[in-house]
Amino acid sequence: MRIPYDVIRDGLGAVNRAADNMAAAQRQMSTGRRLNSIGDDPLGAHQAVGQHATLGAIDAYSRAVSAASPRLAAADAVFAAVGDKLTAAIQAGLGAKGSNTTPASRTASAAQVASLRDALLADFNSTENGTYLFSGTASTDAPYAQSGGTWVYQGNADTAKVEVGRGRTIAVTFDGQAIAKGTDPTDVFTVLDDLAMAINAGNDPAIATAVAGLERAFDRTLRAQGRLGADERGLDEASMRLAGLKRGAEARRSTIEDANMAEAITNLTQAETNYRAALASVSTMERISLLDYLR
């Protein structure tokens, strides 16, 4: 059989293939990436899009956690302060009851209650990052204000919730009225006003009624604080879970997209050897001819 050797057809083709392989191995080495174009691994590219989307969602949830965290911490601090003030008001009311009180002490107690009411109002009207915490979703309106001598709740009963995981939400605004009034006929500010008036008047039954109202407000505050604590723990758990999910997604993305450097170095060495062999074989084949032996 005649087998004419063609350096272009047989030799150059082999050299080009070896050069392509070496370039691909070199590209993996220099970029540190296994996936340098979607055609390198179609299924890998398909999966990589999914992993990037997952990472994007995890980052979004993490930002929601970061945004919710200071609001919950602020609300927690407010609940603690509200609890302290309600306790102080209850103690003031109980101290002003009975026949041993003097007008002066009652006046002082009433003034203390009024002061506590003002401080409590400031607590309920707390803001975080420019929006009110306790006016539901009417977060640009102060929760409580006095209008025509009566206390008015200006917020609503809704709460804004942020998603901190797929299908998992955390409330970041609160219904102030549910705490300040609940199912009572009057809110805590009116109760405090009534208490101050009762103390001034030495009206023990009215003081007892007001103190009972404050105790119910205290219970509501404690329950709200308990729920908030659960949410804060949930937020911490969500944060840790998201960090774990991110590590997992990042590892999967890396497996798909990043080069295994040990393998890449081996591939490059092998490709270089193949390239040298292809060049050497072409050079050898091209050098040998019967013409060299004719004299």
Added chain:
Amino acid sequence: MSGLFESLSAASNALIAQRMGLDVVGQNIANISTPGYTRRTLVLAEIPPIGPLSAGGGVSVVGIRAMRDQLVEARLRREQGSTAHDATLAEVLATAEAILGMPGASLDANLTAFFDAFSALANDPTSLAARDNVVSQGGLLAQSFGNLVNQFGSLQRDADASLRTAAAEVNALVAELAQLNVDIAGSSYDVESIRDRQTVLLSRLGELADVSVLARADGGVDVTLASGRAIVIGENSYALNASPTGMASVTLEGVDVTAELTGGRMGGLLQLRDTVVPGYVAQLDQLAYDLATAVNARHSTGFDATGAAAGAFFALPGAVAGAAAALSLDAAIVADSQRVAASATGAVGDNGIATQLASLRDVKISTGGTRTAFEAWSQFVYTVATDVVGASASAVSHGQIVTQLQQLRAQTSGVSYDEEAAHLMRYQRAYEANARVFQAVSDVLDVLMGMVQR
């Protein structure tokens, strides 16, 4: 009985034959790199004795034969067409691959940023900056869809321009083939060099379009498209005409043959222009339309920053076709980011709609509710990537067949240095030996002539 002059004549014929052998070797070596060149061999025949006491008249040159294998040539032409078809697909699809970019740095990054913007708005529904960011990311997403469609449009136009160039090249080739038919028919001597050129032209024509070649008795060829429409008949050639405006349709003698051009580079270009790229754009249109529809459906049930009922977020195209190119934000949204709906109740601090829109990233809104936007995009990426890999693999596979066929062709038609060197040595030695015979006969004649002179 032959005389000394006949002996001298026989030696002379042999010298001519061996010299022609050297000429053929020289021609073969000279054309070892000439595309389409077919190895020539010298065909010699013994000049028979003219009588019972004659040794023979020496050798005569019957002719110079070109070593062709028509079967391999035809097979090679077909495979070259398939290789050109797939190589064209692979070459253009590599551009499509570049257009799509890498995972996490393409349209999917815009989708992530878009949903993230609504997520940030949900975290802080009263923030003006968050609203502005939603508008900005929505605009970038729409722009990204538009850019992709534009780039695929450029790819289509490039394929169309290449198609026109290919049609012009086909016309030049068929005109030259018809002229070669004339030359072959009119030639009274060796036509092998013309047939070498014919082989080159047919090979190139086979790369451009799927053609059938019918050999004529005189060595010329008739050529038809695969569908049977003639483009070369004897001395006549028939040109392909590409319509001057819009995407070219190709006509032959007034008949639209665009759909018949399925093979070769032209077939590949037409497949890209009319099937592959429109298919990609259709997938983008579907995704853009589904996304805009889903966003608008939720957005329009919400309330803007002023508490007023919100309208559409995207200016929704009327139909799926063209949706990706036409996707844009609603004019009211562009004019005032306060028109972005975050609230589901009208309360400014409510984030119900923003939360719903941020959650859309996980909702199966595309392809009839079977895929999320990201899944639709990743499926699109997978489609393009497998097309690229498939076309490249097919081109490599056909390329290997072409190489094998070229090797097969070379076994018959290729020039070998070693073989030519052997022939060179043989003709040289034979020439030297015949020259000695000639010298010997001449010496004998001299002796004889000397005897006559005495």
